[in-house]
Amino acid sequence: MHELLSRLGLARDENLGGFDGEHWLGTGTPLDVITPIDGARIASVRPIRRAEYEHIVARAEAAFRTWREVPAPKRGEVVRRLGDALRAHKKDLGALVTLEMGKITAEGEGEVQEMIDVCDFACGLSRQLHGLTMHSERPRHRMYEQWHPLGVIGVITAFNFPVAVWSWNAAIAAVCGDTTVWKPSPKTPLTAIATTHLAARVCRESGVDPAVFSLAFGSVEDVGEPMLADPRFPLVSATGSTRMGRRAAEVVGRRLGRTLLELGGNNAVIVTSHADLDLATRAILFGAVGTAGQRCTSTRRILVHRSVRDELVKRLVRAYATVRIGDPRAAGTLMGPLVSHDAVAAVQSALARLKEEGGEVLYGGAPLDGPAFPGGHYVEPCIAAAKHEYRIVQEETFAPILYVIDYGGTSRPRDHVTLLGEMREAIALHNAVPQGLSGSIFTHHLVEAEAFLAHTGSDCGIANVNIGTSGAEIGGAFGGEKDTGGGRESGSDAWKSYMRRQTNTLNWGMDLPLSQGITFGE
Ligand code: UN1
Numbered sequence: 133m134h135e136l137l138s139r140l141g142l143a144r145d146e147n148l149g150g151f152d153g154e155h156w157l158g159t160g161t162p163l164d165v166i167t168p169i170d171g172a173r174i175a176s177v178r179p180i181r182r183a184e185y186e187h188i189v190a191r192a193e194a195a196f197r198t199w200r201e202v203p204a205p206k207r208g209e210v211v212r213r214l215g216d217a218l219r220a221h222k223k224d225l226g227a228l229v230t231l232e233m234g235k236i237t238a239e240g241e242g243e244v245q246e247m248i249d250v251c252d253f254a255c256g257l258s259r260q261l262h263g264l265t266m267h268s269e270r271p272r273h274r275m276y277e278q279w280h281p282l283g284v285i286g287v288i289t290a291f292n293f294p295v296a297v298w299s300w301n302a303a304i305a306a307v308c309g310d311t312t313v314w315k316p317s318p319k320t321p322l323t324a325i326a327t328t329h330l331a332a333r334v335c336r337e338s339g340v341d342p343a344v345f346s347l348a349f350g351s352v353e354d355v356g357e358p359m360l361a362d363p364r365f366p367l368v369s370a371t372g373s374t375r376m377g378r379r380a381a382e383v384v385g386r387r388l389g390r391t392l393l394e395l396g397g398n399n400a401v402i403v404t405s406h407a408d409l410d411l412a413t414r415a416i417l418f419g420a421v422g423t424a425g426q427r428c429t430s431t432r433r434i435l436v437h438r439s440v441r442d443e444l445v446k447r448l449v450r451a452y453a454t455v456r457i458g459d460p461r462a463a464g465t466l467m468g469p470l471v472s473h474d475a476v477a478a479v480q481s482a483l484a485r486l487k488e489e490g491g492e493v494l495y496g497g498a499p500l501d502g503p504a505f506p507g508g509h510y511v512e513p514c515i516a517a518a519k520h521e522y523r524i525v526q527e528e529t530f531a532p533i534l535y536v537i538d539y540g541g542t543s544r545p546r547d548h549v550t551l552l553g554e555m556r557e558a559i560a561l562h563n564a565v566p567q568g569l570s571g572s573i574f575t576h577h578l579v580e581a582e583a584f585l586a587h588t589g590s591d592c593g594i595a596n597v598n599i600g601t602s603g604a605e606i607g608g609a610f611g612g613e614k615d616t617g618g619g620r621e622s623g624s625d626a627w628k629s630y631m632r633r634q635t636n637t638l639n640w641g642m643d644l645p646l647s648q649g650i651t652f653g654e
Pocket residue numbers: 246292293297371426427428429601602603604605
C-alpha cells in the first residue's frame with residue numbers, strides 16, 4: 133500500500149488537501165482516511181480552511197485569464213496529454229479508487245478508463261466548439277453565434293465516482309477555456325490529490341498554469357457553502373444527493389449563477405413478457421449489485437410482467453447466490469464493501485421499513501461479519517418483493533437493494549390493445565418516483581420498446597432497451613430530470629454548459645435597417 137501511495141505522489145501522513153497551481157495547502161485538522169475494505173486507516177489529509185479557499189479561487193481566476201487566451205485545439209492537446217498520463221497510471225489510480233471507496237478492481241480501473249475516454253472526447257471537441265450561423269432578415273447583415281469560455285467552474289463530486297465525474301467536468305471545462313476548482317467528497321480526498329498531482333505535472337510539462345485544475349478539499353463550511361455563494365463561480369457543477377442539490381440550486385440561484393446538477397436516481401428496469409430473461413438477469417445483476425448498488429444509475433426497481441415474474445425472481449436469486457462478496461481487490465470478487473457504517477445501517481433501516489409496509493425479503497439483506505468481512509462494511513445484496521406505493525420504494529437507498537414489483541396480466545398479452553394498456557401501466561409505475569435519471573426495458577417486441585422510448589414513455593434522462601440502467605458510455609449526455617436535477621454532463625453537447633453563448637449581428641452595408649421593419653425618425 134505504501135508503494136502505491138508514493139507512486140501516486142501521496143504520503144502516509146498529512147497530505148495537503150488544497151492546490152493553487154503552485155503550492156499545496158492545508159491547515160485544517162488532519163483527517164484520517166479509512167478504507168472500507170477492512171476499516172483500516174490508509175493515510176491522513178489536512179483539509180484547507182477558508183483563507184486558503186480564498187487564495188485558491190483567486191489563483192484559479194487569474195489562471196482563467198491566461199488559459200482562455202490559449203487556442204482551444206492547444207487546450208485540447210493538454211487534455212490529450214492528461215489522458216496519456218491517466219493511461220500510464222490506470223492500474224495505480226484504479227487501485228487507489230478501490231482502496232479508498234471499495235469498488236472492485238475491474239470497476240476501479242473502469243473508472244480511470246472513463247476519465248481517459250473523456251479526455252479523448254474533449255480533445256476532439258476542442259476543434260468542434262461550433263456555433264451556428266443564421267440568415268439575417270436585413271440586407272447585408274450577417275448573424276452568427278459564438279461560444280466563449282465561461283470562467284472558473286466549481287466542481288463538487290461524490291464518493292462513488294470519486295475521479296470520473298471530476299473528469300467529465302474538468303476535461304470538458306478545460307477545452308472550453310475554463311479553469312476548475314474541485315471540491316471532492318470528504319470520503320475520497322486521496323484519489324483527488326493523486327489526480328491533481330497528475331494534472332499538475334501534465335500542465336507543467338505543457339507549459340501551462342497548473343491552476344487550470346485546482347483542488348479545494350475542505351468542509352462544507354470552509355469550502356462547500358462559500359463556493360455556492362461565490363459570484364466568482366458562474367457555474368457550479370454538483371453531484372450528490374437531492375438534498376445537497378436543492379441547497380446548491382437555492383444558494384447559487386439566489387445570485388443568479390448556474391448549476392449543473394447530477395443527483396439521485398431511482399432507476400427501474402421493465403421486464404416484459406417478451407423479454408430475453410437471460411439477458412435481463414445478467415443486466416439486472418450488474419445494475420443492482422455492481423459497485424455494491426452505489427451508482428446513481430444503479431438498478432433499484434424491477435417492474436416485471438406477472439407472466440414471467442416467478443421465473444425472473446428464480447433466476448435472479450440463483451444469480452445473486454453466485455456473487456462473491458468480499459475484498460474488492462481479490463480476483464473473482466463481484467461485490468465489495470459499502471462505503472461506510474452508515475450505509476450498512478441504511479440497508480437495515482430500509483428493510484425494516486419495507487417489512488412494516490408489508491414487503492418481503494426474497495434474498496439477502498443481512499450484514500456480514502467474521503474474518504472474511506473485517507471492518508463492518510459488508511452486506512448481502514438484497515432482492516425484496518414490494519408494492520409500488522410503499523414509501524421506501526420512492527426513496528433512493530444508496531445500497532444493493534432491489535425491489536421487485538409486478539404489473540400486467542398472468543399471461544402474455546394476445547392483442548395490441550391489451551399490450552399497449554399493460555405498457556401504459558408499466559410506464560406509469562416506472563415514472564411514478566420523484567427521480568428521473570435512468571431506466572430500461574427488456575423486450576424483443578418492437579411496440580413495447582417504442583412505447584418506452586416515446587415522449588409518452590420513460591421520463592428519464594437515460595432510457596435503454598435490452599441494456600441495464602447503469603454503465604453509460606461517456607459519448608452521450610449524462611443526467612436526468614425531476615429530483616435528479618436536470619443537468620447533463622460528459623458527452624453530446626454537454627460542453628455548452630461550460631461556455632457562454634454570444635449572438636453577433638454584423639452590418640456590412642451602408643444603411644441601418646431596423647429589425648421587425650421598424651422605421652425610427654426620418
Ligand atoms: C454516478 O453514479 O455518479 O453510467 C455516475 C454509469 C457510470 C457513471 C455513474 N458511467 O453508471
